[in-house]
Amino acid sequence: NAGVTQTPKFRILKIGQSMTLQCTQDMNHNYMYWYRQDPGMGLKLIYYSVGAGITDKGEVPNGYNVSRSTTEDFPLRLELAAPSQTSVYFCASSPGNQNEKLFFGSGTQLSVL
Amino acid sequence: AQTVTQSQPEMSVQEAETVTLSCTYDTSESNYYLFWYKQPPSRQMILVIRQEAYKQQNATENRFSVNFQKAAKSFSLKISDSQLGDTAMYFCAFMKQGGSEKLVFGKGTKLTVNP
Numbered sequence: 001n002a003g004v005t006q007t008p009k010f011r012i013l014k015i016g017q018s019m020t021l022q023c024t025q026d027m028n029h030n031y032m033y034w035y036r037q038d039p040g041m042g043l044k045l046i047y048y049s050v051g052a053g054i055t056d057k058g059e060v061p062n063g064y065n066v067s068r069s070t071t072e073d074f075p076l077r078l079e080l081a082a083p084s085q086t087s088v089y090f091c092a093s094s095p096g097n098q099n100e101k102l103f104f105g106s107g108t109q110l111s112v113l
Numbered sequence: 114a115q116t117v118t119q120s121q122p123e124m125s126v127q128e129a130e131t132v133t134l135s136c137t138y139d140t141s142e143s144n145y146y147l148f149w150y151k152q153p154p155s156r157q158m159i160l161v162i163r164q165e166a167y168k169q170q171n172a173t174e175n176r177f178s179v180n181f182q183k184a185a186k187s188f189s190l191k192i193s194d195s196q197l198g199d200t201a202m203y204f205c206a207f208m209k210q211g212g213s214e215k216l217v218f219g220k221g222t223k224l225t226v227n228p
Contacts, residue, residue, distance in 0.1 A: 031214055042117070042204050042218030043158075050213055058215065090158065094214045100146050102216060104158035 002026050006091050006105035013081040013112045021076040021108050023091030029103070030096035032074040034058075034066065036087040037107075043090060049074055050096060081112045115140045115207050119219035126195045127227050133180075134190045134222045136205030144210035147181065147188045152202040152221070161203070164188065166210075195226045 007022045025032065030051050035043040035058075045058030049068040063085055065077040074093075078085060091105040116139045126132035138147070149161040164172045164181050171179050176196075180189045192199055205219040 033215070035216075040122075040220065042119075042206075042220045043216070044218070045215055048213060048215060056213075088156065092158075096214060100163070100208060100214055101160060102214065107156045 004091055004093050004103050004105035006089075006108050008108060009106065010109045011111070013078075013110065015081060015083065015112060017081050018077070018079050019081070021078070021089055021091075021110075023074045023076065023105060024072050025074075025091075025093040025103070026072065027093060027095070027103065028071060029093035030071070031094040032068065033092045033094075033102070034064070034074070034076045035090045035092065036060065037090065038087050046076065046089075078110075083112050086110060086112045115142070115145075115209065115217045117205050117207050117217055117219035119205055119222050121222045122220070123223045123225070125225040125227055126192075128195055128197060130195055131191060131193045132195055132224065134192075134203050134205075134224065136188045136190070136219060138186050138188065138205070138207050140186070140207065140209070142209050146208045146210065147179075148206040148208065148216070149177070149179070149188075149190045150204045150206060150218075151199075152204065153198075153200070158204075162190065192224075197226050197228060200224060200226045 004025045033048045034046040047066040049055045089108045092102040145166045147164045151159045176193045202221045204221045206216045
């Protein structure tokens, strides 16, 4: 089982560039999440999805967009990258059946210079 | 909104000794779950232990145990017989029951186990 797979693992962007962070899971989980982790801080929720076609904002959604066209994939789009978006990004998934256990990907280190 | 506070940014312990990490939270919810996650230098998020708020009995997983005080909104993690592999960031997290299973994290405690 691959679990939750994130690509790329590392990326450097210039200010104003755009990119998509990919996330896919092979566990047929309904719920998926994007978190960001700034240095010395805990993880903060950017966006989440409870099923294909359904997305909702988390605590820090500004500057990001998401889509959920399939159960497996939950890409995160950064438009007009800014230095404040330098962070480690984690994707996670959960069965959504009151299991309450999240499965995390290994993270993407993004630097915006 | 829920908040989670970890008041110890860094802690250290000698190998084989016991250490306790503190966590407090604020919520008006009655039904919820609390978690401790470990993040080693590899960056992977690893679930250490989980507690259901409706259970009075404290959760235990091998060398890891919690002291859950619901009235005080306190949820500390005790690590017994500390090992070098326990060196990591530890995050306390809150999840409202039935709330799309979103986690709210504290800022973390960096634990170093010294040989």
